[in-house]
Amino acid sequence: xxxxxxxxxxxxxxxxxxxxxxxxxxxxxxxxxxxxxxxxxxxxxxxxxxxxxxxxxxxxxxxxxxxxxxxxxxxxxxxxxxxxxxxxxxxxxxxxxxxxxxxxxxxxxxxxxxxxxxxxxxxxxxxxxxxxxxxxxxxxxxxxxxxxxxxxxxxxxxxxxxxxxxxxxxxxxxxxxxxxxxxxxxxxxxxxxxxxxxxxxxxxxxxxxxxxxxxxxxxxxxxxxxxxxxxxx
Amino acid sequence: xxxxxxxxxxxxxxxxxxxxxxxxxxxxxxxxxxxxxxxxxxxxxxxxxxxxxxxxxxxxxxxxxxxxxxxxxxxxxxxxxxxxxxxxxxxxxxxxxxxxxxxxxxxxxxxxxxxxxxxxxxxxxxxxxxxxxxxxxxxxxxxxxxxxxxxxxxxxxxxxxxxxxxxxxxxxxxxxxxxxxxxxxxxxxxxxxxxxxxxxxxxxxxxxxxxxxxxxxxxxxxxxxxxxxxxxx
Amino acid sequence: xxxxxxxxxxxxxxxxxxxxxxxxxxxxxxxxxxxxxxxxxxxxxxxxxxxxxxxxxxxxxxxxxxxxxxxxxxxxxxxxxxxxxxxxxxxxxxxxxxxxxxxxxxxxxxxxxxxxxxxxxxxxxxxxxxxxxxxxxxxxxxxxxxxxxxxxxxxxxxxxxxxxxxxxxxxxxxxxxxxxxxxxxxxxxxxxxxxxxxxxxxxxxxxxxxxxxxxxxxxxxxxxxxxxxxxxx
Amino acid sequence: xxxxxxxxxxxxxxxxxxxxxxxxxxxxxxxxxxxxxxxxxxxxxxxxxxxxxxxxxxxxxxxxxxxxxxxxxxxxxxxxxxxxxxxxxxxxxxxxxxxxxxxxxxxxxxxxxxxxxxxxxxxxxxxxxxxxxxxxxxxxxxxxxxxxxxxxxxxxxxxxxxxxxxxxxxxxxxxxxxxxxxxxxxxxxxxxxxxxxxxxxxxxxxxxxxxxxxxxxxxxxxxxxxxxxxxxx
Numbered sequence: 001x002x003x004x005x006x007x008x009x010x011x012x013x014x015x016x017x018x019x020x021x022x023x024x025x026x027x028x029x030x031x032x033x034x035x036x037x038x039x040x041x042x043x044x045x046x047x048x049x050x051x052x053x054x055x056x057x058x059x060x061x062x063x064x065x066x067x068x069x070x071x072x073x074x075x076x077x078x079x080x081x082x083x084x085x086x087x088x089x090x091x092x093x094x095x096x097x098x099x100x101x102x103x104x105x106x107x108x109x110x111x112x113x114x115x116x117x118x119x120x121x122x123x124x125x126x127x128x129x130x131x132x133x134x135x136x137x138x139x140x141x142x143x144x145x146x147x148x149x150x151x152x153x154x155x156x157x158x159x160x161x162x163x164x165x166x167x168x169x170x171x172x173x174x175x176x177x178x179x180x181x182x183x184x185x186x187x188x189x190x191x192x193x194x195x196x197x198x199x200x201x202x203x204x205x206x207x208x209x210x211x212x213x214x215x216x217x218x219x220x221x222x223x224x225x226x227x228x229x230x231x232x233x
Numbered sequence: 234x235x236x237x238x239x240x241x242x243x244x245x246x247x248x249x250x251x252x253x254x255x256x257x258x259x260x261x262x263x264x265x266x267x268x269x270x271x272x273x274x275x276x277x278x279x280x281x282x283x284x285x286x287x288x289x290x291x292x293x294x295x296x297x298x299x300x301x302x303x304x305x306x307x308x309x310x311x312x313x314x315x316x317x318x319x320x321x322x323x324x325x326x327x328x329x330x331x332x333x334x335x336x337x338x339x340x341x342x343x344x345x346x347x348x349x350x351x352x353x354x355x356x357x358x359x360x361x362x363x364x365x366x367x368x369x370x371x372x373x374x375x376x377x378x379x380x381x382x383x384x385x386x387x388x389x390x391x392x393x394x395x396x397x398x399x400x401x402x403x404x405x406x407x408x409x410x411x412x413x414x415x416x417x418x419x420x421x422x423x424x425x426x427x428x429x430x431x432x433x434x435x436x437x438x439x440x441x442x443x444x445x446x447x448x449x450x451x452x453x454x455x456x457x458x459x460x461x462x463x464x465x466x
Numbered sequence: 467x468x469x470x471x472x473x474x475x476x477x478x479x480x481x482x483x484x485x486x487x488x489x490x491x492x493x494x495x496x497x498x499x500x501x502x503x504x505x506x507x508x509x510x511x512x513x514x515x516x517x518x519x520x521x522x523x524x525x526x527x528x529x530x531x532x533x534x535x536x537x538x539x540x541x542x543x544x545x546x547x548x549x550x551x552x553x554x555x556x557x558x559x560x561x562x563x564x565x566x567x568x569x570x571x572x573x574x575x576x577x578x579x580x581x582x583x584x585x586x587x588x589x590x591x592x593x594x595x596x597x598x599x600x601x602x603x604x605x606x607x608x609x610x611x612x613x614x615x616x617x618x619x620x621x622x623x624x625x626x627x628x629x630x631x632x633x634x635x636x637x638x639x640x641x642x643x644x645x646x647x648x649x650x651x652x653x654x655x656x657x658x659x660x661x662x663x664x665x666x667x668x669x670x671x672x673x674x675x676x677x678x679x680x681x682x683x684x685x686x687x688x689x690x691x692x693x694x695x696x697x698x699x
Numbered sequence: 700x701x702x703x704x705x706x707x708x709x710x711x712x713x714x715x716x717x718x719x720x721x722x723x724x725x726x727x728x729x730x731x732x733x734x735x736x737x738x739x740x741x742x743x744x745x746x747x748x749x750x751x752x753x754x755x756x757x758x759x760x761x762x763x764x765x766x767x768x769x770x771x772x773x774x775x776x777x778x779x780x781x782x783x784x785x786x787x788x789x790x791x792x793x794x795x796x797x798x799x800x801x802x803x804x805x806x807x808x809x810x811x812x813x814x815x816x817x818x819x820x821x822x823x824x825x826x827x828x829x830x831x832x833x834x835x836x837x838x839x840x841x842x843x844x845x846x847x848x849x850x851x852x853x854x855x856x857x858x859x860x861x862x863x864x865x866x867x868x869x870x871x872x873x874x875x876x877x878x879x880x881x882x883x884x885x886x887x888x889x890x891x892x893x894x895x896x897x898x899x900x901x902x903x904x905x906x907x908x909x910x911x912x913x914x915x916x917x918x919x920x921x922x923x924x925x926x927x928x929x930x931x932x
Contacts (some may be wrong), residue, residue: 012516015456027444050478074682097514100562138837141374154387156432199389211260223248264763281710330747333795371604481922493910500826607840620853622898665855677726
């Protein structure tokens with residue numbers, strides 16, 4: 001079964017450390033049989049999100065009302081089964097340009113309110129960050145929560161990073177980690193594509209009514225017993 | 234195939250909001266056939282990690298040199314296929330007690346340096362946070378990066394949270410999200426147990442030498458072409 | 467002594483919650499005698515930072531090589547003694563447009579490498595965030611580290627936030643906190659303007675040589691005594 | 700005027716990198732005339748916070764109901780005018796032991812609900828973090844938001860950090876930054892002690908009623924004009 005992995009380079013450079021580790025990750029994904037594509041985000045004009053959903057929740061939906069080159073990227077994201085995002089660290093976070101890209105992905109996530117299903121649910125994501133200063137994992141942490149809130153899977157060892165202003169390809173651990181990001185994303189993508197699972201069940205509580213009553217009863221009893229189970233022991 | 238999911242309640246209360254959403258998640262996991270157990274962390278005496286690896290990397294290994302009730306929890310974690318961690322928000326992060334638990338898990342992760350394999354790799358993790366103030370996703374972001382750095386999988390929709398000082402069971406969205414955390418962790422756990430995959434390959438670069446050369450060459454060419462592909466377009 | 471406080475609205479709306487709390491903060495600052503100005507960031511075209519310093523550290527300096535409306539904002543920032551930044555929460559962080567603004571401020575900070583002094587050192591900053599979901603303090607935490615790394619002061623109670631999709635002016639605590647942000651920024655700004663202090667001393671270590679030797683000696687002795695002061699007590 | 704600065708070493712080692720940079724910072728503070736004290740937190744038994752305020756907001760107040768060695772530290776904090784916290788990076792955050800210390804400080808902050816005044820308001824804080832991996836500024840960001848939420852001041856350049864597993868005293872930039880943390884905290888502490896300011900005004904909105912009406916009116920007009928000022932320009 002063919003899987004497609006899209007690499008997003010959030011750096012203005014197509015010869016810098018973010019690009020390098022992303023390339024390594026994609027090569028490792030190819031070794032696992034994935035079809036890959038690398039996109040340099042700075043080659044595209046991406047306008048900032050204007051937060052339509054602040055005025056009306058269901059106004060934010062695909063296609064986005066903003067007409068720009070994000071249209072090309074939207075299609076690339078939809079067609080991919082996995083994403084690997086690589087970013088330089090700009091003030092302990094992603095570059096504003098990459099943030100605009102991520103903000104604009106809200107149209108896919110928000111389809112859950114428009115038609116009950118998030119359009120990027122079940123895609124697999126891997127994350128890479130390089131900077132001369134601190135902030136690598138701060139950036140990655142933020143993206144993990146973001147993409148998981150869009151229903152994406154974060155497979156084991158899905159992060160690679162380095163603290164350097166030199167050539168990151170000289171740092172063997174970072175290169176190995178990046179390769180493993182690519183491998184892990186590819187392996188998980190293949191596994192999930194076989195499964196074809198709907199991950200979020202909006203009606204899950206419907207036949208859990210007695211279970212919920214049980215939780216309430218337990219909580220009530222625990223509270224009554226609180227003297228014995230006092231946190232101060 | 235039987236899967237076991239361990240719920241960790243990081244709150245001093247076994248009748249509070251962290252406990253409630255965790256219970257809901259575990260009930261949903263049971264519906265998927267998982268065997269579950271809920272542990273109230275404050276029932277256990279857990280001493281702070283003393284960071285042995287600062288003195289000598291391989292000194293930090295299982296079993297931990299600190300003799301306390303963490304020993305019981307170490308065994309519960311090892312026996313489980315999935316974890317769901319639920320925490321109150323204390324100053325935009327987990328409680329110090331839960332942080333001590335997490336710090337002490339380093340003995341499992343560090344086995345990668347001692348014997349080439351992290352002992353909790355491939356386990357599945359879900360995360361829940363409740364607080365009256367802000368910080369829910371800040372807490373969850375941090376734990377995602379932490380547990381993924383230990384090789385754990387974060388399945389789709391693996392986070393649930395609420396901002397409330399009232400009864401969280403009254404907030405339907407939070408309860409539904411918590412149930413979906415339990416379901417998603419259970420579904421992923423079952424899928425992975427069938428696969429039995431080794432996720433991190435420490436020798437992955439060995440037969441990638443020509444691929445790495447290719448990356449270096451591409452980078453070199455991109456750099457030469459930089460005038461044409463200048464970031465300032 | 468006159469002080470100037472610049473309010474930056476990072477939201478595309480000039481009638482939304484970020485705008486409202488920012489206006490309240492500026493009114494409170496005016497009560498303290500400050501001259502204020504509110505800028506709606508989405509009224510300005512701001513291109514993404516291209517990270518010149520990645521190629522050569524001293525290439526990043528004021529004026530920025532990118533020619534756009536940021537030029538107007540650079541001047542407004544330079545002329546102000548205090549800043550109050552207000553942002554909607556987009557994926558647990560600032561909007562991409564606001565991030566571009568912040569990334570572009572690097573030209574001021576980087577003057578420390580170009581001429582030994584950061585151009586925004588000693589300015590006072592206050593922070594406001596509003597969102598329907600989580601992430602308010604995650605956003606604020608990130609900006610605190612960012613602006614403090616540029617040498618700015620964060621006065622007491624310099625943060626205000628709310629979790630709401632309704633009218634934030636109905637949430638009295640948030641309005642009071644926002645007013646106190648404005649007051650605190652103004653009070654601190656006035657105090658510092660009287661002081662006229664150079665905060666970072668690049669030559670501070672020059673006459674601390676014996677002090678540093680003392681630290682090394684203490685560390686050595688502590689390490690020798692480690693058996694007695696073992697962390698495991 | 701005498702000022703007192705308390706250094707808190709959150710590491711189990713009194714000869715490690717956190718200790719070293721903290722010592723440097725305190726020496727620089729002494730040069731500014733401050734009286735300093737360094738506390739090794741692992742020398743004190745600190746039990747986890749049990750979150751009394753979850754049951755009843757005003758139950759959390761000084762003195763804390765937990766009887767342990769935190770009592771000694773509470774007094775040291777109260778007597779100090781400035782704090783410098785130094786921590787090793789444990790999983791992208793402070794050690795659980797330091798987190799317990801911070802959680803327990805809630806009794807001071809919460810006095811705002813008990814008697815209208817936070818007991819640590821106006822103290823000055825500086826932050827230091829050292830680790831072999833990533834997470835330094837993630838840790839510091841979190842503490843900045845935490846201590847500012849307690850009403851503390853973060854003076855310019857109040858952060859120092861390093862990514863190293865070697866001897867941090869060999870990294871000149873980190874040592875210089877740590878010295879400047881000490882200097883900046885001391886300079887700000889002296890300045891504020893002269894001022895003797897009450898920073899948070901709980902009645903600030905009382906005579907701002909017309910100002911708030913003005914904000915509402917402006918918002919209303921902006922909203923009416925939205926067609927012209929549409930974010931999509």
